[in-house]
Amino acid sequence: MLKIQGLRATVSDKEILKGIDLTVNAGEVHAVMGPNGSGKSTLAQVLAGHPAYTVTGGSVEFDGEDLLEMDPEVRAQKGVFLAFQYPVEIPGVSNAYFLRTAYNEIRKARGEEEVDPMDFLDIMEQKLKMVEMNDVMLNRSVNTGFSGGEKKRNEILQMAVLEPKLAILDETDSGLDIDALRVVANGVNALRRPDRSTIVVTHYQRLLNYIVPDFVHVLANGRIVKSGGKELALELEAKGYDWVTGPQGAAA
Amino acid sequence: MTTTAFLDDVRAATERDGEPRWLRDLRARGAERFAAVGFPTTRDEDWKYTSAAPIAELDVRAISEPGGEVTRASIAPYTFGQDGWTTLVFVNGRYDGELSTAGLASAGVRVMPLEQAREEMDDVLRDALGSICDVEQNAFIALNTALFADGAVIHLGKDAVATAPIHLLFIADAAAAKGASHPRVLIVAERNSKATVLESYVATGEAVYFTNAVTEVSLADGASVTHLKIQRESPRAYHVGTIDARQGRDSHFVSFSFATGAALSRTNVWTILGGEGCGATLNGLYMADGTQHVDHQTRIEHQKENCYSREVYRGVLDDTAHGVFNGKVYVHPEAQKTDGKQENHTLLLSPRAVIDTKPQLEIFADDVKCTHGATVGRIDNTSLFYMKSRGVSALRARQLLTYAFAADVLEQIELEPVRASLEELTLARFTGANAAA
Numbered sequence: 001m002l003k004i005q006g007l008r009a010t011v012s013d014k015e016i017l018k019g020i021d022l023t024v025n026a027g028e029v030h031a032v033m034g035p036n037g038s039g040k041s042t043l044a045q046v047l048a049g050h051p052a053y054t055v056t057g058g059s060v061e062f063d064g065e066d067l068l069e070m071d072p073e074v075r076a077q078k079g080v081f082l083a084f085q086y087p088v089e090i091p092g093v094s095n096a097y098f099l100r101t102a103y104n105e106i107r108k109a110r111g112e113e114e115v116d117p118m119d120f121l122d123i124m125e126q127k128l129k130m131v132e133m134n135d136v137m138l139n140r141s142v143n144t145g146f147s148g149g150e151k152k153r154n155e156i157l158q159m160a161v162l163e164p165k166l167a168i169l170d171e172t173d174s175g176l177d178i179d180a181l182r183v184v185a186n187g188v189n190a191l192r193r194p195d196r197s198t199i200v201v202t203h204y205q206r207l208l209n210y211i212v213p214d215f216v217h218v219l220a221n222g223r224i225v226k227s228g229g230k231e232l233a234l235e236l237e238a239k240g241y242d243w244v245t246g247p248q249g250a251a252a
Numbered sequence: 253m254t255t256t257a258f259l260d261d262v263r264a265a266t267e268r269d270g271e272p273r274w275l276r277d278l279r280a281r282g283a284e285r286f287a288a289v290g291f292p293t294t295r296d297e298d299w300k301y302t303s304a305a306p307i308a309e310l311d312v313r314a315i316s317e318p319g320g321e322v323t324r325a326s327i328a329p330y331t332f333g334q335d336g337w338t339t340l341v342f343v344n345g346r347y348d349g350e351l352s353t354a355g356l357a358s359a360g361v362r363v364m365p366l367e368q369a370r371e372e373m374d375d376v377l378r379d380a381l382g383s384i385c386d387v388e389q390n391a392f393i394a395l396n397t398a399l400f401a402d403g404a405v406i407h408l409g410k411d412a413v414a415t416a417p418i419h420l421l422f423i424a425d426a427a428a429a430k431g432a433s434h435p436r437v438l439i440v441a442e443r444n445s446k447a448t449v450l451e452s453y454v455a456t457g458e459a460v461y462f463t464n465a466v467t468e469v470s471l472a473d474g475a476s477v478t479h480l481k482i483q484r485e486s487p488r489a490y491h492v493g494t495i496d497a498r499q500g501r502d503s504h505f506v507s508f509s510f511a512t513g514a515a516l517s518r519t520n521v522w523t524i525l526g527g528e529g530c531g532a533t534l535n536g537l538y539m540a541d542g543t544q545h546v547d548h549q550t551r552i553e554h555q556k557e558n559c560y561s562r563e564v565y566r567g568v569l570d571d572t573a574h575g576v577f578n579g580k581v582y583v584h585p586e587a588q589k590t591d592g593k594q595e596n597h598t599l600l601l602s603p604r605a606v607i608d609t610k611p612q613l614e615i616f617a618d619d620v621k622c623t624h625g626a627t628v629g630r631i632d633n634t635s636l637f638y639m640k641s642r643g644v645s646a647l648r649a650r651q652l653l654t655y656a657f658a659a660d661v662l663e664q665i666e667l668e669p670v671r672a673s674l675e676e677l678t679l680a681r682f683t684g685a686n687a688a689a
Contacts, residue, residue, distance in 0.1 A: 071646070105643045
């Protein structure tokens with residue numbers, strides 16, 4: 001599904017990704033872990049097409065197509081979804097309107113018919129239950145005045161509605177209490193299917209108790225320095241990042 | 253700068269008879285003042301960013317015969333679908349009784365065209381007309397005072413509450429071409445009375461004409477008046493309008509100015525908080541494109557203690573449009589405990605659009621809380637990326653973000669049908685769907 005080869009990227013002329021190789025097959029869950037500044041959030045943002053990052057080398061193939069050539073909205077229309085570490089507040093646009101617009105734009109891009117507001121509400125109803133959200137949230141402006149936990153739930157709600165092929169969760173667990181973490185994880189797990197893949201970017205092993213990965217990768221100084229199964233996360237939790245990155249070797 | 257056409261009108265007006273002595277005197281003062289000062293130039297501090305020259309050079313004459321072909325169908329888009337409202341319709345500056353609707357009557361509330369008020373409310377007129385907007389204030393007020401031919405008078409008796417909004421709808425069609433109208437509105441709110449008044453200036457065509465409106469609002473102690481102005485004049489029209497309020501103790505004045513029309517427009521919203529415990533809320537939204545020029549000047553004068561003022565103006569400017577916002581707040585030495593907040597935010601959609609924003613606070617009391625802030629910006633890239641990352645096209649994302657920026661201040665409008673209608677208009681304007689705004 002996703003094939004990253006030798007990916008390099010800079011922000012403001014500073015190289016953050018220094019050659020990433022990663023292959024994600026359909027149905028797999030990959031965890032990308034690493035200390036602060038290792039480049040793991042950058043990887044997530046580059047895959048979604050954030051304009052602040054410049055790709056300077058390597059390639060990314062998504063379902064056989066060149067992902068890096070696509071505008072962010074095209075990536076989303078093809079099935080890539082990034083759950084933001086810091087979801088953006090958009091005062092003045094209601095959650096329901098935003099979601100319906102996104103849902104319909106994606107359908108339109110795929111040559112499917114748009115759904116009307118009433119039918120869309122039916123779709124929303126089930127999805128809201130999945131993330132234990134109240135429908136009052138639909139009428140509020142996107143993320144505006146939401147608590148940290150509500151914002152993260154809203155990201156998962158969007159993901160549940162848009163049903164991406166590849167979901168990238170960028171530190172979705174940061175700032176969440178254990179209840180919110182459980183809700184978010186349940187939402188992600190409910191969407192798991194053999195034809196969908198997930199990349200979980202996280203600093204801590206905690207989330208991986210709930211979203212069990214098939215593979216764990218450790219990122220340090222812009223490179224993947226170690227890969228393994230789910231037990232690698234537990235080992236990291238016990239031994240700390242220094243164990244793989246060397247004493248403060250990579251953390252910037 | 254030629255003001256010949258206007259001076260001809262003024263001369264004709266002072267020769268008009270059949271009006272009571274006090275009114276003729278008032279008009280004469282306006283005429284003299286206008287003849288003496290003429291239109292302001294950009295050397296005038298209040299007109300630094302807006303040149304009145306295009307107005308001075310207009311070849312327009314006061315409209316004597318309204319003419320026009322305005323029908324119920326042509327006003328329908330502007331009445332918010334509210335039959336219960338008291339709606340006075342003015343076609344090309346003149347009251348049209350056929351198109352107007354009385355709406356729900358409220359005890360103690362009198363609403364009538366100026367002509368009728370001269371017969372039935374001479375005492376109210378004589379006391380109040382020109383008592384708030386003095387001809388010395390500026391040339392446009394002087395000109396209006398000399399020339400007003402029509403308008404409306406709203407009188408709210410003591411404790412009277414207007415159960416339905418009162419809508420003054422000024423509509424111009426092709427027959428307004430090369431014409432000038434000087435509508436005059438007087439709102440007198442006695443003790444503890446309450447009303448919502450809308451003033452709409454709309455057009456069915458693209459005629460070149462000039463509107464020079466003056467609205468005086470007198471709020472006695474405890475009175476509460478909400479005034480909504482909707483300026484959607486013809487794209488080739490010129491519009492100058494002043495709304496001037498005087499507030500008594502514990503009174504509340506709420507104003508909203510929505511401006512999207514006219515080639516050049518200037519709206520003044522002024523109020524004096526002249527008693528303790530009053531509040532003034534002045535909000536507005538301006539949206540301009542092409543070569544439009546849209547100017548707002550607000551003036552809030554805190555004269556007494558324990559009053560508050562709240563002000564939020566937002567603007568969206570595209571192409572080579574030019575916006576001006578000048579927000580003045582004066583706090584007199586005795587106006588202690590004044591609580592004032594002012595904000596002006598403008599979104600520029602084009603590198604050639606211009607905004608001149610000038611908050612102006614003059615505070616002479618020492619125990620006050622006054623803040624102001626002005627921002628000028630472009631579409632936020634982070635928000636844009638966020639929307640795009642959800643599959644929303646770049647164009648649609650820009651449209652939605654622009655709408656959201658503008659609509660933020662529309663939330664302040666309490667009158668639901670008006671808020672909903674203006675939101676729809678704003679959304680259509682930025683999403684391209686029958687962009688009637």
